[in-house]
Amino acid sequence: MSGVAASRVAVIIPAAGSGVRFGDKTPKAFFELDGISLLTRSALTLSMIAEVLVIAVPAEYVSQAAQELDAIDAQVHIVPGGATRQDSVAAALQIVPADIDFVLVHDAARPLVPISVVADVVQALSDGAKAVIPVLPVIDTIKRVTSDGVVVETIHRETLRRAQTPQGFTKSLLDQAFIDPTHVATDESGLVERLGVPVQTVMGSERAFKITTPADVAYALALLGDTQ
Numbered sequence: 001m002s003g004v005a006a007s008r009v010a011v012i013i014p015a016a017g018s019g020v021r022f023g024d025k026t027p028k029a030f031f032e033l034d035g036i037s038l039l040t041r042s043a044l045t046l047s048m049i050a051e052v053l054v055i056a057v058p059a060e061y062v063s064q065a066a067q068e069l070d071a072i073d074a075q076v077h078i079v080p081g082g083a084t085r086q087d088s089v090a091a092a093l094q095i096v097p098a099d100i101d102f103v104l105v106h107d108a109a110r111p112l113v114p115i116s117v118v119a120d121v122v123q124a125l126s127d128g129a130k131a132v133i134p135v136l137p138v139i140d141t142i143k144r145v146t147s148d149g150v151v152v153e154t155i156h157r158e159t160l161r162r163a164q165t166p167q168g169f170t171k172s173l174l175d176q177a178f179i180d181p182t183h184v185a186t187d188e189s190g191l192v193e194r195l196g197v198p199v200q201t202v203m204g205s206e207r208a209f210k211i212t213t214p215a216d217v218a219y220a221l222a223l224l225g226d227t228q
Helices: 038-046 059-068 085-093 115-126 171-177 188-194 214-227
Strands: 009-014 052-057 075-080 102-105 131-137 142-145 151-155 161-163 167-170 200-203
Touching: 009 038, 009 085, 038 052, 038 059, 038 115, 052 059, 052 085, 059 075, 075 085, 102 115, 102 171, 115 131, 115 167, 115 200, 131 188, 167 171, 167 188, 171 188
Parallel strands: 009 052, 009 102, 052 075, 131 200
Antiparallel strands: 102 167, 131 161, 131 167, 142 151
16 A cells, blocks of 8 residues: 555445446446456555545445455445445445545546556645546537537637546545535536535546447557556
8 A cells, every 4th residue: 555645545436337338238347358347457556545445336246346356455345336326425435434534436447547646636635635636638629519419619628627536535525525415416526516615636647538438448458458
C-alpha cells in the first residue's frame, strides 16, 4: 500500500451493472481482459493506495466476487448492489468504516487507470480539497441538438472536461451527499455539486477510459500489449 497520505482511504467500486451496451450476458465487471476480470484489475490498482475496498455486485455474484478478490491486499467487503449506480454506492457507503477519512468511488469498467491518477486524487484531498475528480479536455467539437437531431448551437469546449474515476471525497461530505435519496445524479460529484461544495479537478489519463463496447476491449488489449 502506498504512503501517499497518512489519512485512511477506502474505495467503493460499484459493479452491479448488467452491461447491456457491452453485449455480453455476464455482468461487465466480470468480463475477463487478458485473463483477469475488469473488477479484479480495478481492485488491484486501487488497493495499492486504499486499505478498505467495498464492492457492490449483483446479488447472485457475491460469492464469485469474494473468490476473485480473495488475494487482494486490503480489507475487502462484498455487498449486493442496487438497481442503479447511485443505489449501489449508497449501499456500499453504509459499510465503509466510520474512521475512514477519504472515500474514492471508481468504475470497475475503468480497469487500466494509472496508479498515478489515483495518487493525485488522494493527494488533492490530503491538501485540503473536499471533492476531487480526474478529468480530460474535450477534443471534439460539441453540438447541442434538438430531439429530432437539428443543431441548435456549437458549444465552446474550452471549459468542458470529460469526467473520469476514481472520484474522491472526504467521508463526511460523501455521507452528506447521500442523505437524500431523491436527489439523483449520474455520478457522485454531481450530488456534491448540489450541496454547493467546490469540486476540484486533477489531470486524468486516456488509459482510464471506460470499457463500454467490444471495440473498447480491443483498445484495452492493445494498451496491455504495449506494457507487457
